Amino acid sequence: xxSNTFRMPAAVLLATGAVVLLTAPPASATGGTPxxxxxxxxAVVLRxxxxxxxxxxxxxxxxxxxxxxxxxxxxxxxxxxxxxxxxVEGNRPVSVLRADVATSRATADKTKAEAEANLAKARxxxxxxxxxxxxxxxxxxxxxxxxxxxxxxxxxxxxGTVTALGKKVTLSAGGPxxxxxxxxxxxxxxxxxxxxxxxxxxxxxxxxxxxxNPLNLNVAQVDGEIVLAEAHCESPxxxxxxxxxxxxxxxxxxxxxxxxxxxxxxxxxxxxxGSGSGSTADANLAETGGGSLTPYITGxxxxxxxxxxxxxxxxxxxxxx
Numbered sequence: 001x002x003s004n005t006f007r008m009p010a011a012v013l014l015a016t017g018a019v020v021l022l023t024a025p026p027a028s029a030t031g032g033t034p035x036x037x038x039x040x041x042x043a044v045v046l047r048x049x050x051x052x053x054x055x056x057x058x059x060x061x062x063x064x065x066x067x068x069x070x071x072x073x074x075x076x077x078x079x080x081x082x083x084x085x086x087x088v089e090g091n092r093p094v095s096v097l098r099a100d101v102a103t104s105r106a107t108a109d110k111t112k113a114e115a116e117a118n119l120a121k122a123r124x125x126x127x128x129x130x131x132x133x134x135x136x137x138x139x140x141x142x143x144x145x146x147x148x149x150x151x152x153x154x155x156x157x158x159x160g161t162v163t164a165l166g167k168k169v170t171l172s173a174g175g176p177x178x179x180x181x182x183x184x185x186x187x188x189x190x191x192x193x194x195x196x197x198x199x200x201x202x203x204x205x206x207x208x209x210x211x212x213n214p215l216n217l218n219v220a221q222v223d224g225e226i227v228l229a230e231a232h233c234e235s236p237x238x239x240x241x242x243x244x245x246x247x248x249x250x251x252x253x254x255x256x257x258x259x260x261x262x263x264x265x266x267x268x269x270x271x272x273x274g275s276g277s278g279s280t281a282d283a284n285l286a287e288t289g290g291g292s293l294t295p296y297i298t299g300x301x302x303x304x305x306x307x308x309x310x311x312x313x314x315x316x317x318x319x320x321x
Contacts, residue, residue, distance in 0.1 A: 037110050037236060037237050038108050038109055038110050038113070038236055038237075039072075039108040039109070039110075039112060039113025039146050039148070039233060039234055039235050039236040039237075040071075040072065040108055040113055040233065040234040041071070041072040041106040041107065041108045041113040041114055041115035041144065041146070041231075041232065041233035041234070042069070042070060042071040042072065042106050042115055042231070042232055042233075043068075043069070043070055043104040043105060043106050043115040043116060043117040043142075043230065043231040043232075044066050044067070044068060044069040044070070044104060044117060044227075044230045045067045045068040045069075045076075045097075045099075045102045045103070045104050045117050045118075045119055045228070045229060046065075046066065046067040046068075046081065046096070046097050046102075046119070046124070046226070046227070046228055046229075047065075047066045047069070047226070047227045047230060048063055048064060048065050048066070048096060048224070048225075048226050049062075049063075049064055049224045049225050049226075050062070050063040050064075050126060050210065050222055050223065050224035050225075050226070051063075051222070051223045051224050052085060052088060052126075052127050052128075052219060052221075052222050053219070053220040053221040053222070053223075054087050054088065054218055054219065054220060055215070055218050055219065055220045056087070056218060057087060061085050061086070061087065061088065063083060063085060063094075063096075063126075063127065063222075063224075065081060065083050065096060067081040067096075067097055067102060068102055068103065068104040068117070069104070070104050070105065070106045070115075071106055072106035072107050072108035072113060072115065073106065073107050073108060074105075074106055075103070075104065075105040075106070076103065076104050076105075077102065077103045078102060079098065079099045079100065079101065079102045080095070080097065080098050080099070080102075081095075081096045081097040082094060082095050082096060083096055085127060087218060088127045088128075088217065088218060088219060089127060089128075089130065089217045089218070089219075090217070090218075094125065094126075094127050094130075095125050095130070096124065096125060096126075097122060097123070097124050097125075098122070098123050099119055099120060099121055099122035099123070100120050100121035100122075101118060101119065101120035101121065102118070102119050102120075102122065103117070103118045104116070104117045104118075104231075105117075106231075106233075108233070108236075109236070110148070110236050111147065111148050111236060112145065112146065112147040112148065112236065113145075113146045113147075113233040113234060113235065113236065114143075114144070114145045114146070114233060115143070115144050115231040115232060115233050116141065116142065116143040116144070116231050117141065117142050117143075117205075117229040117230060117231050118139075118140075118141045118229065119137065119139070119140045119141075119205070119228055119229050120138065120139045120140075121138065121139075122136070122137050122140075122228070123135075123136050124136075124208075124226060124228075126210065126212065126222045127217070127219045127222060128212070128214030128215075128216050128217050128218075128219025128222060129184070129212065129214050129216070129222075130217070132165060132166055132184070133163070133165075133166070134164065134165065134187060134208070134210065134212075134226070135162065135163065135164045135165075135187065135189070135206075135208060135226075135228075136161075136162070136163040136164075137158065137160070137161075137162050137206070137228065138159060138160025138161050138162075139157075139158075139159040139160050140156075140157065140158050140159070140205035140206055140228050140229045141156065141157050141159075141205060141229055142154075142155070142156040142157075142203040142204060142205045142229040142230060142231040143155050143156075143203060143231055144201040144202060144203050144231040144232050144233040145201065145233065146199065146200065146201055146233040146234055146235040146236075147235065148235055148236040151196070151198070152196045152197070152198075152199065152200055152201035152233065152235060153196065153201060154194040154195065154196050154201035154202055154203040154231070155194065155203060156192040156193065156194055156203040156204060156205040156229065157192065157205065158171060158191060158192055158205055158206060162189070162206075164179040164187045164189060164208075165179055165181045165184060165185070165187055165212075166181070167179050167181070169189060171189060171191040172191065173191055173192070176188045176189060176190045176209070177189045177190075177191070184212055184213070184214060185210075185211050185212025185213050185214070185221075185222075186211050186212070187208055187209070187210055187211075187212070188208065188209035189206060189207075189208055189209075190206070190207040190208075190209075191206065192204075192205055192206070193207060199234060199235040200232070200233065200234050200235070201232065201233050202230075202231070202232040202233075203230070203231050203232070204227050204228070204229065204230045205228050205229035205230075206227070206228040206229065207225065207226075207227050207228075208225065208226040208227075208228075209224075209225055210222060210223060210224055210225065210226060211223050
């Protein structure tokens with residue numbers, strides 16, 4: 001079984017004192033797009049931010065660790081995490097997580113960014129409680145998908161039985177579920193939180209607020225937060241291709257009285273022969289009576305006028321004679 005082991009040097013821990021617990025803020029969706037063309041994504045199977053108080057010292061030891069934390073493009077499949085803390089449990093490794101399945105994956109390109117985390121048959125422990133699991137889960141998953149030109153999607157699921165401090169828990173979407181064990185402490189469990197914006201998505205399957213006082217193995221208290229199955233992403237900067245037709249120019253259709261007609265959007269007027277060589281000027285001429293027959297009509301009218309004038313002249317001349 002694969003494992004990650006971390007050791008916290010005593011000198012560093014003593015100099016740290018009381019600390020802000022989380023190694024990084026909980027995943028959340030925030031506005032904005034990546035500077036480059038590609039999207040961004042990341043996932044983590046487990047993240048701890050705990051403050052461990054020791055019985056024989058006045059310091060608090062920070063327990064900050066992650067399992068299978070990846071940023072695109074990457075994947076990880078380690079199933080165990082142990083941490084060694086100076087002064088805790090006789091300086092022996094503390095088993096934080098053991099699972100049958102613990103995977104995380106993140107991908108990103110110019111069209112889509114995606115991340116997911118999966119955990120199955122998992123047991124989480126904290127210092128001072130080596131035999132009693134803080135939480136046991138059958139399966140938890142989270143997924144975040146950010147596709148260019150589409151609304152990001154986030155989902156998280158907790159499947160099967162959940163046990164906290166040895167008690168079977170029924171989780172509620174309406175708010176945190178609290179489990180308290182006299183002489184041990186309390187765990188508050190928040191179920192499946194997701195958040196999305198126009199360009200980002202984030203999901204966490206389970207978030208635990210921990211406050212236990214085991215008074216065992218030199219551990220006086222353990223406070224902080226643990227997150228199981230976390231995923232987040234940011235959409236690529238570019239937009240996805242669309243099938244929308246290109247916009248037509250704003251051309252008003254004109255109507256002529258002759259045989260020619262105007263085709264909307266083409267900007268030209270087709271002649272009676274269908275050659276399409278006419279222009280909008282021809283249509284205007286048709287509206288005012290102008291066109292290719294105008295000279296002949298004008299000439300005929302003048303001829304008739306001349307003949308009429310001549311006939312009138314001859315008639316008058318005959319009467320005078």
